[in-house]
Amino acid sequence: MASRLDSARGSIARAIQAWLQSRDIDVDEDRVDVGVPSEEGHGDLTSSICLKIGKTVRQAPRQLAEDMVPELTRQLQNLVTHIEAAGPGFLNFTLSTPWLAEVVNDIRAQGINYGHSTWGNGERVLIEFVSANPTGPLVIVSGRAAAVGDTLARIFRVNGFVTDREFYVNNAGNQIIKFGQAIYLRIRELEGAKIDPWPEGIYPGEYVIDIAREYLEHNPNWVPQEPDDGLYALLGQFGAEHLRRVQEEILRRFGVEFESWIYEKDLRDQGAPEAIIERLEALGWVKEEGGAKWFVSTRFGDDKDRVLVKSDGSYTYFVPDAAYHAGKFERGYDRVIDLLGPDHHGYVGRMQALVQALGFPADRLEIMIIQLVRLVRNNEVVRMSKRGGQFVSLEQLIEEVGVDPARYFFLERAPNTPMDFDLGLAELKSNENPVYYIQYAAARIHSVLRQWRQSHQDAFAWNPTLLSEPLERRLLFILARYPDVVKRAAIDRAPQYLPKYLTELAAAFHSFYRQHRILSEDPAMTMARVTLSEATLWVIRSGLGIMGISVPETM
């Protein structure tokens, strides 16, 4: 169902088109733009069509706009109360307030589904995110990726896409061997051995001691033995699965759950790496040089060709990952989105080359880089050293500031810009913290509705023409814009549109609330304002819901 604003834009665009045709001016439909102006005072909707075509029809845009006003006014009289030619040739449209007020009924009818749409048309989207190595605790940037990925998935869903969230577990390969080695050494320590010095590059983190202890508990028959890679791999995989479960639990606490977990080791066991190499060879995209096998990714715009099989016969990291990504398409996803850390952006070229080599259009794989997060307190960067006892993990961040503020802060910024996370601000449980500003609006509405229900038994039909105060109208218009925001967030992959919009909505409600009494002696007015408030609550619920942030009834 088209949103109220969509239908207004459509009617206006058609009226303009008809006017132009009646003057024998031929303009492509999509050049007739009708949009929300960037600032108030320029009408509710605006079109710059006269500026665009002025030159080709050899008329001053402003004059053209003025010529159009009378006919458009007649055509659109049920929808628009005022049209003016403005500035250098804009057409500004002011929508009828009662017509706009009907948005409240739209919201009532659709409830939590208001703003949702079907334009995704069932397209299947896979979003892979976090995919942290299971060899340590989740760090802060994983939290950002988790919040963004989870929210994007919901944004796609409410726009009619079928969306799955996936976590890829790198539980095979060199890192796991090294991790296993660390666990082995910790086991030896628990048995009384002294490891000094600790070998270079072998996970020194103390959390490995817990894993060693855990392993001994699960394997009471452990006997000290001469270590080899087989043993290291065994221990490494044990540790990886242990940490993966811990990560899963923390992510769940953070409000993020995945439809699927894919294990690198499973892919290797199934022979997926061999299969992808054969496939690329069969397609002619593999060359041999210096005893190694190379993927000729430069054919598809990559900077350099990439090694698949090293001269010692082992695979590079790229091979299982390529197999994994090929599998995503085989599983039937129309669109695959990866959220990667900033340290992986050298990886984008080869992955996109792979997609094309396999015969898919490059744009079916989108890679979004989630930029670094710096923690800041009192204008000072918090060093995230493992030594200093400062926070390093997502778990500690959640404990320190809470899930809602953490998610809000991560979602507030464009994902691909580095961000400073202001701990001082996030910790504030009061007026300075923007997430509470929105939640407070919801709590206020809940409070009003509670009181209204206590004093009035029955709802009755409300009268949209009663909502005519400027602050009411402002609120109505913002409510009407919500479907635009939801759709735009999907198109631009921009979760940050939601917190921005919700802040604006909450501000409009707070202003309205301070200025006008909702529960009054006038039953009709009370009914109208209660209904408006309820509609506002639905939209806050919807928006915060998409962001994975709670909507408290009291604070």
Next chain:
RNA sequence: GCGCCCGUAGCUCAGUGGAUAGAGCGCCUGACUACGAAUCAGGAGGUCUGAGGUUCAAAUCCUCACGGGCGCACCA
């Protein structure tokens, strides 16, 4: 050296080729004996890094320069 991201108010950041560039924090002034003051009303604060270009119109697109971050392995 090559590639990617970024440069907007004191700070952190929004900004879909459109008109007078916005928000939060911080700062200043005011508002609670009716629904929640975690709120509201108002104010100060800008060479959108710089220079060219495209366009009726540029923070936005293009080129170059400057500044910051990151990536450029037979590592993962």
